[in-house]
Amino acid sequence: MSGEADDRSDRAQSAVVGVALLLAMTVVGIGVLTAAAGTAVQDGVAASESARVADALDDSLDPAANAGRGESTVRISGGTLRVVNRTVRILNDSAVVWTAHAGGVVYETGGESRRVASHAGAVTTTHSGVGRMGSSPAIEPANGTLYVGVPVLNATGSDSVSALGTAADVTFRTNTTHERTALPENRYRVAVETSAPGPWERYFEDRGATTTRRDFDDDGAESVVAAFPGRRSVRLVVHDLRLEVA
Numbered sequence: 001m002s003g004e005a006d007d008r009s010d011r012a013q014s015a016v017v018g019v020a021l022l023l024a025m026t027v028v029g030i031g032v033l034t035a036a037a038g039t040a041v042q043d044g045v046a047a048s049e050s051a052r053v054a055d056a057l058d059d060s061l062d063p064a065a066n067a068g069r070g071e072s073t074v075r076i077s078g079g080t081l082r083v084v085n086r087t088v089r090i091l092n093d094s095a096v097v098w099t100a101h102a103g104g105v106v107y108e109t110g111g112e113s114r115r116v117a118s119h120a121g122a123v124t125t126t127h128s129g130v131g132r133m134g135s136s137p138a139i140e141p142a143n144g145t146l147y148v149g150v151p152v153l154n155a156t157g158s159d160s161v162s163a164l165g166t167a168a169d170v171t172f173r174t175n176t177t178h179e180r181t182a183l184p185e186n187r188y189r190v191a192v193e194t195s196a197p198g199p200w201e202r203y204f205e206d207r208g209a210t211t212t213r214r215d216f217d218d219d220g221a222e223s224v225v226a227a228f229p230g231r232r233s234v235r236l237v238v239h240d241l242r243l244e245v246a
Contacts (some may be wrong), residue, residue: 063239069113081161103153133199171246183234
């Protein structure tokens with residue numbers, strides 16, 4: 001009888017331990033699922049916010065759609081929008097023949113894992129180092145001519161606006177003028193300084209150019225250099241966007 005009682009006691013203790021382990025595993029599993037779901041929700045919100053800001057920047061800084069004076073509002077939430085220095089160059093087979101500090105507007109959210117940049121006529125989005133180009137620049141080879149349209153941002157006002165844990169409306173006031181220049185026939189390259197080189201390389205290569213990277217100023221900021229084949233003339237349009245960030 002004593003042995004049977006001990007066996008029943010051991011089985012009961014084992015059952016209690018088994019139930020406790022099962023409960024612990026369930027709690028851990030629920031915690032993991034909850035954390036994963038929370039991360040997925042946050043990532044989805046950041047992705048949606050980046051896409052919305054990309055569309056807003058494209059509309060606000062599109063030189064083809066904006067002539068003369070204009071005003072628009074970009075709402076940001078949970079991130080930082082800032083004006084950055086960026087340079088665009090045109091080179092022939094021996095030297096730089098045109099250069100401009102074109103500037104750019106960058107929005108970062110999700111702990112800087114998501115990034116939107118409007119620069120040199122293009123809007124790019126980057127997530128965890130992987131970038132894509134949404135709106136394309138006006139740089140196209142056609143019929144023996146290289147057409148280059150470059151928005152040049154001359155920005156005043158706030159250099160940076162943050163909306164961490166809240167939302168903020170950023171007002172862009174622009175005054176846009178256009179200047180056209182023709183460059184004689186030669187072998188030309190276009191160099192775009194950018195922190196998202198991948199999308200720019202794919203864009204240029206899709207148009208028959210060969211790309212390399214070069215740091216012109218030795219400041220750590222590389223440019224994507226696109227060499228277009230053959231000799232051709234250049235039709236350059238500079239869109240001077242005098243931008244006030246309020």
